[in-house]
Amino acid sequence: MPVSRRFFLTRGAGALSITFLAAPAAGQELAPFDMAALKEGYRRRVTAIKDAGMLPVIDIESSCNPQKLDLAAFARAMDRAGIAQMALSVDVPGSLYERGERWGHHVHDFVRNYPDRFIPVGNGGNHPAWTRHPDTFLDDNERWIAAHRYPLMGEFEFRHYPSPRQFDRGETFRDVNMALDGPAGHRLFSFAEQSGVPFQIHYEVEDGLLPVLAAMLARYPRAKVIWCHLAQVRFAERASRYSPSFVRELLLKHPNLYIDTAFGGPGSVYKPSGQKHARVWNSSGQVDRAWRDVITELPYRFLAAIDIGGDRLDRLEEWTANLRKFLAELPRPARDIVAHGAAWKLLFGEELPP
């Protein structure tokens, strides 16, 4: 039996299926995360996956609907996909929000059950909790990120078009447009700067939005920002300035900026525009040389991400395969750095020991 199979059989056996239906506990009853202890488990799992002959992936950006997550099945899928750790944020669904839930503490359950697999990450800033009441969401975010010592905040949607699946379902509520330099944006950047905890943004590529991002990065130079979805351009006609050299200049000018690599496959079309929105790929379906050169030059600024979400929790291996196709086209050592080394350095401030 190949070593990779043996690793997964021994690691994946025996877990019970658990489905979460509601918030597990009040926040005050929960102890802060012990990141020093978790880090040791993370390191061992990264090494075990390497020893099994796979490239370990640390996924910096995925989310879930906690009501739809079968945690044991999900953990087994992580094993099969060679995912060392995931930052799996909770998106409080509308049904729970209507019942009064504002901040979901489910990540504590993920970490308690599978401490070597999950990186504590704050709730996702999305509809309805974030879009309806950004101040309340930020109150909760600041309270729990600090009290429970999260090393990472979730993905805040400032400019977000409906996803392809939402477009198919006719869901337009996710056409989010909040000013990055509005009151909520300033408060978020300021908290990130004071706390040192990185946060993620979903911010579509539009010419008019790019100077705003640059100005905020300059105004809060110690706020660590992960801009999700490298080169995901849904309307090319709105993004005349965005290119590999634009991104390179932005990264060189703003050392506090990171970019995650969650994007669609080479054939993925964004139906509202009819365009292939994952611009990392060239017309032959390979990583465009200019993008590859920027990533190879600045690998610690690019983070592996899968962007699994509440409506595709059972498709983890398929989504990971797309990421792996991209990673496989990067030269070493950039491939290993983007797959796991960059996340490790961002989260722990040190290089991952060999």
Ligand SMILES: [Zn+2]
């Ligand atoms: Zn996103």
